Amino acid sequence: MKILSCLLWTPLLGALVLGFMPRRLHRHARGVAAGFSGLSLAWTLVLAIRFDTASPDIQFGETLPWNPSMGSFYALGVDGFSLPMALLSAFLCLVALISGSAKPRGYYMAFLSLEFGMLGVFLARDWALFYVFWELTLIPLFFLIDQWGGKRRHSASLNFVLYTMGGSVFMLIGLLMVYTSSAAHSTLMDSMQSAARELPRASQILIFLGLLIGFGVKMPVFPLHGWLPLAHVEAPSPISILLSGALLKMGAYGLIRACGLLPEAAVLMQPWLAAIGLVGIVYGALLAWRQTDLKAMIAYSSVSHMGFVLLGLAALNPVGLTGAVMQMTAHGLVAGALFLLIGLLYERTHTREIGDYGALGQTAPRFAVFITLGLLASMGLPGSASFVAELHAMLGGFQRFGPWMLAASFGVLIGGAYALRSVSALVAGPARPATAGLADLRPAEFAGAFCLAAAIVYLGLAPAAMLELSRVSIGHFLAALPPEPL
Numbered sequence: 001m002k003i004l005s006c007l008l009w010t011p012l013l014g015a016l017v018l019g020f021m022p023r024r025l026h027r028h029a030r031g032v033a034a035g036f037s038g039l040s041l042a043w044t045l046v047l048a049i050r051f052d053t054a055s056p057d058i059q060f061g062e063t064l065p066w067n068p069s070m071g072s073f074y075a076l077g078v079d080g081f082s083l084p085m086a087l088l089s090a091f092l093c094l095v096a097l098i099s100g101s102a103k104p105r106g107y108y109m110a111f112l113s114l115e116f117g118m119l120g121v122f123l124a125r126d127w128a129l130f131y132v133f134w135e136l137t138l139i140p141l142f143f144l145i146d147q148w149g150g151k152r153r154h155s156a157s158l159n160f161v162l163y164t165m166g167g168s169v170f171m172l173i174g175l176l177m178v179y180t181s182s183a184a185h186s187t188l189m190d191s192m193q194s195a196a197r198e199l200p201r202a203s204q205i206l207i208f209l210g211l212l213i214g215f216g217v218k219m220p221v222f223p224l225h226g227w228l229p230l231a232h233v234e235a236p237s238p239i240s241i242l243l244s245g246a247l248l249k250m251g252a253y254g255l256i257r258a259c260g261l262l263p264e265a266a267v268l269m270q271p272w273l274a275a276i277g278l279v280g281i282v283y284g285a286l287l288a289w290r291q292t293d294l295k296a297m298i299a300y301s302s303v304s305h306m307g308f309v310l311l312g313l314a315a316l317n318p319v320g321l322t323g324a325v326m327q328m329t330a331h332g333l334v335a336g337a338l339f340l341l342i343g344l345l346y347e348r349t350h351t352r353e354i355g356d357y358g359a360l361g362q363t364a365p366r367f368a369v370f371i372t373l374g375l376l377a378s379m380g381l382p383g384s385a386s387f388v389a390e391l392h393a394m395l396g397g398f399q400r401f402g403p404w405m406l407a408a409s410f411g412v413l414i415g416g417a418y419a420l421r422s423v424s425a426l427v428a429g430p431a432r433p434a435t436a437g438l439a440d441l442r443p444a445e446f447a448g449a450f451c452l453a454a455a456i457v458y459l460g461l462a463p464a465a466m467l468e469l470s471r472v473s474i475g476h477f478l479a480a481l482p483p484e485p486l
Helices: 004-019 023-050 082-099 104-121 129-135 138-146 155-183 189-196 201-218 228-234 237-261 264-270 270-290 294-315 318-347 365-378 385-427 443-461 462-479
Strands: 059-065 073-080
Touching: 004 059, 004 073, 004 104, 023 082, 059 129, 059 385, 073 082, 073 104, 073 129, 082 104, 082 237, 082 385, 082 443, 082 462, 104 129, 104 138, 104 237, 129 138, 129 155, 129 189, 129 237, 129 365, 138 155, 138 237, 138 462, 155 189, 155 201, 155 228, 189 237, 189 294, 201 237, 201 264, 228 237, 228 294, 237 264, 237 318, 237 462, 264 270, 270 294, 270 385, 294 318, 294 365, 294 385, 294 462, 318 365, 318 385, 318 443, 318 462, 365 443, 385 443
Parallel strands: none
Antiparallel strands: 059 073
């Protein structure tokens, strides 16, 4: 049984089922979408159970000719980098579906198409196939924001697409440079990796810069983050969960693959990657501190937290890279939980201004508990997944960059300041008119918030299983790097 194909095509099959669903059954569209998304999550859990953590090789591989004249293949596979991202994406998609409010059938068709594209990015082992899935995510996401977003949804969706397509041009040029230099003329990742490592150093750096721009826009890294705050604020809350929780990780995952494709260039660019990561940590935290809109605050905090991913990757050592991979998962869960809860509050109060809230501990205790946990986890509270991730990233950075890591420490302090300020204002502040008679979490909403909170706490208290998924792949990745900067 081709388990990866079953996983990949399940969401698209669900979208097709919804497309041909009789009109009298449209009211069941949400349940059908949740069923197919749940099946996708079940496939990823089977993968995780059967995954051999002691092997650095690509597992569950599938390869079929796709475009023989170009040397492209329908090639799928997972390793210690891609499997955690597939798990995260499938999990967040199901949570976003079960905890969101009812929407028209077209919304769920676009949602499942988006899940199909995201899974394709993480499962692809051919750069041409990877690029197709990368661009495919733009189409459903554009309509999800443009049709069901907030007041500025049209400009937010267009801004997102233009930014991402602009970055993709640089990524495509870089990949084409590698492809044309290859004697095999194959777009398989292994084949292009062999060709890329034979290129002159100057060419490798140019190609790496192109990939950095392409993946950096989606990640996003400073200063390529301009699309992020508007898209997060205007997107429907379930889509904000996926934007921050899974789609940003596509950029980070792509950058890891770019470093594996061009290890010499990655080592040469190491100081610059670290500098960009450190600036992003502090810059994102400062902007998050200044926000009064809760969604905008979480959006800018994502720039800061993804800076830790870039910093851990830039360290190019086992501890730092472990922190980068763990932070991708931890941030996905924490940001997903916060966007879910803030979105549910907005549906009830029609305001996102932090000054309009207060005394949630009295009026909506379940909201208060989960928001407090999410905000404390975002600042790296011990016992949360974020603490494990940021600790590894910081330790890896200190091993490689020494005193420069004081800047990251400053960013952590600012993050703690705005998180505690938000807890104080939302949960323990004075009662406000907007929260008078506020309905607490309903059963489906509680289930979604509980699943995310449980995952955050579990990975914080018992991270060994998640760390073990990537340990051997990280060692294999680092073994291909030059021993010292050249």
